[in-house]
Amino acid sequence: MRRVLSIWLPQLPLDLRVRKGDPRVSAPFAIISEIKNAWRLTHLSEAAQAAGLSPGLSLPDARAICPQLLTEPSDRVREAALLRALWRWADSLSPWVALDPPDGLFLDITGCAHLFGGERAMADHARARLSDMNVTSRIGVADTKGAAWALARFKGGSIEIANAGQTGTALAALPLEGLRLPPKTATQLWRTGLKTIGQLSEIKSAELARRFGLDLTKALSATLGHVPDPVSPKAADPIYAARMTLPDPIGLKDDLLSVLERLIASVSGRLENDAKGARRFALTVRCVDTGDHILQIGFARPTYVRAAILQQFERPLDGLKIEFGADWFRLEAAHIEPIQPFQISLDSHKQAEDNTSKIISTLGNRLGFDRVRQFMPVQSHLPEREFICVEAMDRREPVCWAVAPRKRPVRLFKRPERLVTLEPGRPPKRFQWRKSVFATQSAKGPERLTAQWWQDERAATRDYWQVQTEDGPRLWLMTYPGSGEPNWYIAGRFP
Numbered sequence: 001m002r003r004v005l006s007i008w009l010p011q012l013p014l015d016l017r018v019r020k021g022d023p024r025v026s027a028p029f030a031i032i033s034e035i036k037n038a039w040r041l042t043h044l045s046e047a048a049q050a051a052g053l054s055p056g057l058s059l060p061d062a063r064a065i066c067p068q069l070l071t072e073p074s075d076r077v078r079e080a081a082l083l084r085a086l087w088r089w090a091d092s093l094s095p096w097v098a099l100d101p102p103d104g105l106f107l108d109i110t111g112c113a114h115l116f117g118g119e120r121a122m123a124d125h126a127r128a129r130l131s132d133m134n135v136t137s138r139i140g141v142a143d144t145k146g147a148a149w150a151l152a153r154f155k156g157g158s159i160e161i162a163n164a165g166q167t168g169t170a171l172a173a174l175p176l177e178g179l180r181l182p183p184k185t186a187t188q189l190w191r192t193g194l195k196t197i198g199q200l201s202e203i204k205s206a207e208l209a210r211r212f213g214l215d216l217t218k219a220l221s222a223t224l225g226h227v228p229d230p231v232s233p234k235a236a237d238p239i240y241a242a243r244m245t246l247p248d249p250i251g252l253k254d255d256l257l258s259v260l261e262r263l264i265a266s267v268s269g270r271l272e273n274d275a276k277g278a279r280r281f282a283l284t285v286r287c288v289d290t291g292d293h294i295l296q297i298g299f300a301r302p303t304y305v306r307a308a309i310l311q312q313f314e315r316p317l318d319g320l321k322i323e324f325g326a327d328w329f330r331l332e333a334a335h336i337e338p339i340q341p342f343q344i345s346l347d348s349h350k351q352a353e354d355n356t357s358k359i360i361s362t363l364g365n366r367l368g369f370d371r372v373r374q375f376m377p378v379q380s381h382l383p384e385r386e387f388i389c390v391e392a393m394d395r396r397e398p399v400c401w402a403v404a405p406r407k408r409p410v411r412l413f414k415r416p417e418r419l420v421t422l423e424p425g426r427p428p429k430r431f432q433w434r435k436s437v438f439a440t441q442s443a444k445g446p447e448r449l450t451a452q453w454w455q456d457e458r459a460a461t462r463d464y465w466q467v468q469t470e471d472g473p474r475l476w477l478m479t480y481p482g483s484g485e486p487n488w489y490i491a492g493r494f495p
Contacts, residue, residue, distance in 0.1 A: 001164050003119065003141060004231060005107040006148035007090070007126065011136040012103045013079050014043040017072055018134075028066050032059055033074040042074060076102075084237075086135070093126055096233045104152075106145055108231040123159045143167045145231060146223030150178030150197070167225055172198030179219045185212055197223070240278065241332035242266035249288050249325025256285075256317055256326075261310060263331035268304045271333060277302025278333035281309055285320065286328035293320060298369055300360035300392060302337040308358075312365050360392045382449060383412055383491070406447065407466070409476045409492030416478055416489035426486075427465045427477045433490055438469040448481070464491065 009015070013031040028048040030041045039059040041048075051066040062069055079102065087105060090097040093116075096108035109122065116122035123139045130137040140151030142162040147170065151160040154174045162170035171178065174197050176186055189212065194200055200208065200220055209217045222229040242263045250256065260283065271277060279302050283295045295316040303309070363372045374392040386408070422437065423430035430439050445465035465477045474494035479486050 001143060002108065002110045002230070003113065003143060003164070004145050004148045005094070005109045005119075005123065005126070006100070006140045006142075006145065006152045007105040007107070007130075008138045008140070008149075008152040009083070009086070009103045009105075009130075009135060010138060011043055012082065013074050014045060015135045016075070016078060016082050018045065027070055028053070028068055029070045029072075030062065031074050032071045039073075041071075079103075086130075089129075090126075093122065096231050098231045098233050100149070104149070106148070106231045108233075109141070119161055120159070123161065127159065142170065144223055144225045145229050146179065146219070147171055147225070149180070150174050150223065154178045167223075168198075168201055171223065172196065172201070176200070179216075179223055181216065181219060185216055188212060189216075238270075238274070239332070240267050240270055240276075240336065241330060243328070243330035246327045246329075249327040251322040251325040253317060256320075257310070257314075259329050260313060260317075260331070261306075263329060264306050264309050267331055267333050268306045268309065271304035271336075275339055276336050277304045277339045279335035279337065280333070281313075282332050282334065283313060283316075284328075284330040284332075285322075285326045287322055287324065287326045289324040295320065297365050298361065300357040300364070302335070302339055304339070308361075312361065315366065364392070381406075382451075383408055384414075409494045412476075412492040413490065416491045419477075419488050419490055421486075421488060427467055427479075428488055431488065433475075436471075438471055438473065438475075440467050441470045442468045443477075445477075446481075466494070 014029070017031070018029065026047060027045075028051045029045040030048050030053065031043040032039045033042045034040075035042075041053060041055055041057045041059070041062055044053055044055060048066065048069060051069070053062050053066055053069070057065075059071065083099065083101065083103070083105075087097055087099055090105055090107055094107040094109050094112045098106040100106050109119070113119045113122045116125050119141050123141060127137050127139055138152045138157075139159045140148040140153075140155065140162075141160070142148040142151055143164060144167060147162060147167045150171055151162060151174075154177065160170075175195060176189055176197065178197055179200075181189075189195075189200075197220075200216075201224065205217045205221070208220070218227070221227045244259055244263060246259075250259070263283075267281075278299075280296060280298045285293045285295065287293065295313065297309070297312040297316065299308070299312075360372055370391060372392045373389050375387045376390050378386055378388050380386050417433065419428070420432040421428040421430075422432055425440070427440060427443050427445070430437065432438075443465050446463035447465075448461060448463050450461045460480050461482070463479050463481050465479075467475050467477050469475065475490055476492035476494065478489045478491040
């Protein structure tokens, strides 16, 4: 008979933050998340629970109850990374391991328990290993995934084991939440007076399906083992990394580059074979006196080209200070993406895109990728909203600017500059701007633009004129129609 072990990590976000010796262990501490437009407590330390706090409390209410409360926001990315790390660790217990996000694991332990001295000894071993890693856990063992999941979360003990063939008896007293039902179905069951799994199992499946739908009967049948619900493992994501340990420390740049070339060759070769590229690379250099130094580079497009990676690492290596040498190195590729093959052609557009990506990568590694920005087109009739400025790294596709239906100045001022009218008119016949006097030779307009109704209603209606001056500059004048005395502004300048 198949046996399944479920590991529940109820304090995973908290265990990720708090370590032994951390002063937050003894102080009230909680993890908070934004739920229904409010910051609420999700995971609490023992000191926080002793202070009268409970999960679900809003942060202001929690502060009122316990002013000494320390909090940190939930970090879903790091929590998912820790869960995946524990997923790989669980291979030491069973070859069949599946994720149960966001805080659990499933292990098919059929034929494995005797290697640890039985199911109880295996569960004790797993819990002890997790405790050594400062991870809180609760374990359930049963014939099915659903039963093991329910035992771990609702039975109450740190380790709960249902004997083979006794799944129904072990789950009889557990609440309906152990079936992982949709909230709407669970509410309907509660209203009819059904509160435990045992009460449901005494009712015919046809009657449950007719009253509450097939989802209920499917969940109950899978949990009790009437239909198969196997553990479906998935291979861990490949890690593109390479490391090197040297017998003697090195410190010269040429030696560092030689080591780096060998690491890049290993990582890039694997990426190329898998038709993938990386947007970021991290090199860890362990010095004998100052510990680890992490050097990071990025690319605008995923790549595995060795020369490009080495070129971007040269500048960070110049800033690395090594006095007594380094003897351990590790290069890891991150943000892995597939690389689509393309046909070589005589068209220059592809070469232009590659050159742009190289420029973005070089500038980003020197100045910071958040400082390298690019304009992107947006559909709008208002000139100040026809484009946005985004990080160049966020660009996934080539920027295609469509032909503008209305002629716009090459230089658009962020804030229109007010001019002084010397000879009135519509537009002014003579005016002063930036300490220079201009005379209107010809004008075209007006072009009236109104505010977008779903945006800021405070934006007033505006009239724009294309004005050719006698002195040469071609300006874009703007005014607000309907206002008392007309005030004119320079909104842009044509080439």
